[in-house]
Amino acid sequence: MWRRYGDAVYTLLTLAVFGFETIALGVLSLSFLLGKASGIASTPVEAILLSVVISSASALALLGLYLLSYHFISSMRDRHHADQVDTWTEWWVGLALAGPDEPVTDHGRRKLPRVAVDSVLSLLEAVKGEEGDRLKEALTGHGVDRLFLKRIHTGHLTARLDAIEGLGKARLPQALDALLTLFRHAKPVVRRMAARAAAGTLAVMPPQPGPDGPHARFIKAIRQADLQPGVVQEALLLLETRAGPILRELLADPDLPGTLRWVALETSGRLGLADMADQVAASSSHPDPELRAATFRALRRLGTVPEGSEAQLLRAVEDEVDFVRVQAAHAAGFLAAETAIPALEPRLEDPSWWVRRAAAGSMARLGEVGVAAVRRAAETHPEQAAREMAVQILLEADELTPAAARLATGVA
């Protein structure tokens, strides 16, 4: 989306123009004010104005020259870049597919050009396993890891973010701890990018249980970090197959802060970790309605309601908080029809539009019996809102034609 070269110079140029304008206009305003005392057209004011005009014209010329030159050079660079990427990608693919006895570094080059690093990092997003390991070995051989690790501690934000992104793509185990330390960085953008990069790295590391293993260190870092729940969720999702043990450990902790528990529940559902359904359901009676809702949302995504949780779910369908009722009504679609329908039918006249929708939707998913119950509601329910919602759900489920729906609701 954005070109990432020449921007630092442009930022400096902008700062220079800003500084210049501030000083020049300040001096001009002051001299104009002082000039009032001795007549408006006094020579000193005009001289200052003239010098400000000349220096502004120079600043504009410099800016114009930079922009035109940048445009020209970047156009040429863009044209050559694609060819260079192809050449380097070919080289890296050859290296990845070479036998284990082949050297992994290009001894002719000590330092890799940026395009070479960019192309191998792009490749590493797709290449995994032994081939990926060879590419990582090559990166390490050329000192790219050391360069990135050095840069993530520099004071220059641009270089630091580039380095974090590079490490996130390379997924080098030796970078994990350095990334974890950035979870408490002062700048939110650094924390966010580090969390994603660390999670991606941990996802390709072999499991090492134990209190000092990488998983434990990651959990500790997450708990101590000042990260928004959405960012923690992203990080946990990026863990892929390594997420299970971490989520289990988080949910098993009775002292887990509410936001982290919410994230763990959401992530378990999104990752479809059905074997965690029991642990997820354990929060179904939590005093915090957000957590109760997250529990039922997760169960809905897991597509199961574990044995022993049915009673809590049925109670939640009548919860005093509407957004809990919504999620519970959705999850109730995974109960047996004979249990779910009697609980969901009364919810068709719930004051909340969302609960009515969730209840009718869940009933329609319960097979023929459920669809028949919705159809019955569409035709004979005494409440107009319940009838309308039932018709709506039947339409969306293709159980009713638009013409029949119009007939049922009396729309001309």
Place this chain on the structure above:
Amino acid sequence: MWRTLLNGYQYVLLVYFSSLNILYALFTCIGLRAIVVVFAREFSQGSLRDLLERDVYKPVSILVPAHNEEVSIVDSVRSLLALQFPEFEIVVVSDGSEDGTMDQLIGAFALAEQPWASRQDLSTAPVRHTYRSLTHPNLIVVDKERGGKADALNAGLDLARYPLFAAVDADSLLDGEAILRASRLFVEDETLVAVGGTIRPLNHTVVEDGRITEARIPKKWLERFQILEYARAFFTGRAGWSHFKSLLIISGAFGLFRRTAVLEAGGFRVGTVAEDMELVVRLHKHFLKAGKPYNIRFTPDPICWSEVPSDLGTLRRQRNRWHRGLWETLWLHKDMLFNPRYKRLGLVAVPYFWFFEALAPLVEISGYVLVVIGIFAGFLGPKFAILFVILAVLYGMLSSQLAAGIETFLSTRYPRLRDRALLFLAAFVEYLGYRQFLALERTVATVQVPFKKGQWGKMHRTGIRDRGKGEPEEARATAGV
């Protein structure tokens, strides 16, 4: 006496001019830093794909209000349907259209009328019919009686199912990843209630399959000037205000909102011509009053391409409407001005919009008049006056170039060196009448505010159908908004 007053006013003008230019330069610095350092790096294409594949997004309802948009509605909806986003619905609301808008939609998307269980969170003008597409199940079309753009958006909100909604103009094209990039921000910031994207002029771009494949400089100077104006407004102004958490405007052409937050604030206000700005100001006010944490921000990445006026008449009506809208909003929320209860909004942003936006055309016009009077009355030397005008033009060019320069870093930029040179030239040429013309129109609008409340005016549209390279644009219809 008169001379003393005029001399005093001269000083006021200079301080005004100095403050304005320093603020512009400051916003450019902040905008550039925010864009280049943060957005360009945090949301690379790879990281976005990664997150999308892992189900990290919030589904979005896209609301498209349309009144007599037969020229562009089908292309617009087609381009929206092609967006790269896993879960979204499109709610087109035809707001009392009298042309072929509904026929076009029914024919192009096989719409079938059906009843719809609306939540009726907001009261709107009566809905005549509701349709769902048989070919695109995520397309819903509402045909309602005329109630204005805000009313149409409220009707769309009543039907929207998802936690986020995007308000998109029917004559606009979104970049494929626009929704994804904007909605990502809601995942990582729970306090975020609204995000505004960047708007760029659509005129003369190459459009293929509903996507912009090449940006090109329009042939008319009028359209070229607007490229600079949009760059100044979005890449610097809004980025700067967003950085200070004081963003007051999210363009009606493309903004993404948290649905519950907007409903909590009462939806869009009917009867104003600046429903976009009014909503944002009201959201600020609502959350500040309630003492709830919230965030409203601008992000440069999601880009929306919107058709800009290509004739003076349409431009004049548009700017008149925009300026009246600005006044309407400021007047509706006049209690915020210098009110410490509203923190930096009340003490900085709202006063800025009163004095440097709403009153700016009056100051500009009075400045021109004063220069002429000063020369003839003999209290302003011609040399001084000329130098001052040159300085004003140079500073204007500097702020335009700094803003338009940011565009060179975008991958979808104006590709030819000649285009860049033309933009440079346009920054100068716009001072030869264009800016004065707009300042005059905005001054007229200021006077008209009490008499033309809520009036939109006719807009001339070209449409956004696919345009290959070299294919001439063709005026196809006149549409009212």
